[in-house]
Amino acid sequence: MSHRRRDRCWRLDPVRGRSRTSGGGLVTRVGQVLIDRVGSVVHARLDRPDVRNCIDFGIIEGLERAVEMARADASVLVVRGSGGHFCAGADLDLVRGLIGDRKGLAAYVTRLIEVLDAIEAGPFASLAAIEGYAVAGGCEMLLACDVVLASTEARIGDRHLEHALLPGAGGSVRLVRALPRAYARWLLQSGEMISGDQAQAWGLAALAVPPDEFESELDRVVNRLASRDRVAMTAVREMARCAEDEPPAAAMQRERELFLDHITTSPNVREQLDGFVKRS
Structure with missing residues (x-):
């Protein structure tokens, strides 16, 4: 990995992860997200695998379209990432370029906040399928979803303080509401990451399964949610x-x-x- 690629996202250690093809419908690329519709389920796959799906305007644009499709008549919205990772947070090159540009930074974070709020409030069940890293903005994204399914080898955390940054898309609010006070403050203040099974034990993930069971469990959970009225x-x-x-x-x-x-x-x-x- 080049020095530039390392700088694009959050400082992370190697982690194993897997990817798979989409759910089987007609796949459309909107911005940097692959979207397909299978029955009553909209699948949105963040697709910047070379930078662990870190969030730029293309990711936000694609999520906006996926939410629009799901809001129309879908039962479930599934959000996951390409390349074996969920999302490694904000694109730090983009953020670096917005230092000193309050208006530009506000435009970026406001659109991200609005699409996460729309996922949280939409008339559909939302599922975050977590493999690999879900940190910083990626953690904020999973917190906006109803159900979190994590690989036991996933790595989840806030991590903003790792780069002297702060949560800006609801991370401090949703994390404190989702977890007991001690756990939430530890993740916010330490920058430490936890595994998928630890996230389940703490209540941050509903389900955690080994990597070789992840796809079958994802299918089961999606089918279960999609069968509800x-x-x-x-x-x-x-x-x-x-x-x-x-x-x-x-x-x-x-x-x-x-x-x-x-x-x-x-x-x-x-x-x-x-x-x-x-x-x-």
Whole structure:
């Protein structure tokens, strides 16, 4: 690897990772992201493998398009990286060029914040499939997703202080909300990385599997999420967000409202319950 390539992303140690072809649909390149649609699932693969998929405007542009596609009528958005890594954070060459340019830096980070917020708030389940490195902006990206599936050999961390930088795309907020105080502050302040299985033990990843089981487990998880009723999935995600952001009484009230609305208006509820009764 050239000196320039090392400088593009975060300072990292060697790690093993694997890649595979896309989900089987028609693959479209938008910016620096490969997007395909397989049934009700949109697959977005960050595709800058020579720099471990570090985030430039092309990555952001591709994610914006993937979110737009998923928002239209998809059940699941899967985000992963090419070349055996998820995402090694911001493109540091780009950031270096924006030193002293507050307006340009704001344009970059604002678009990144907006697309991560859109992933978090979209009417679809979002899944981050983590192999290799997910650090700094890559960690911020996985924190915006509903479900994190990690290889046990993945390396996950904040790492901003490694280069005297700070989180700028929600990392400090989402990490503190996702983890107990001690774990969150350790990752933010130490710059240390944790493995995929440690991320699962801490609650940062829902699932962690060995590399040779990663693809089959990814297929299982995607199929499981895609089989859920989209309207019900959207409602239960809103319930979870209210539970995180609102006082308990307000969250309970919103749960009740969503429950009543869904049971009394969703056509799929009667169909599902009729089928259950017939099978009983």
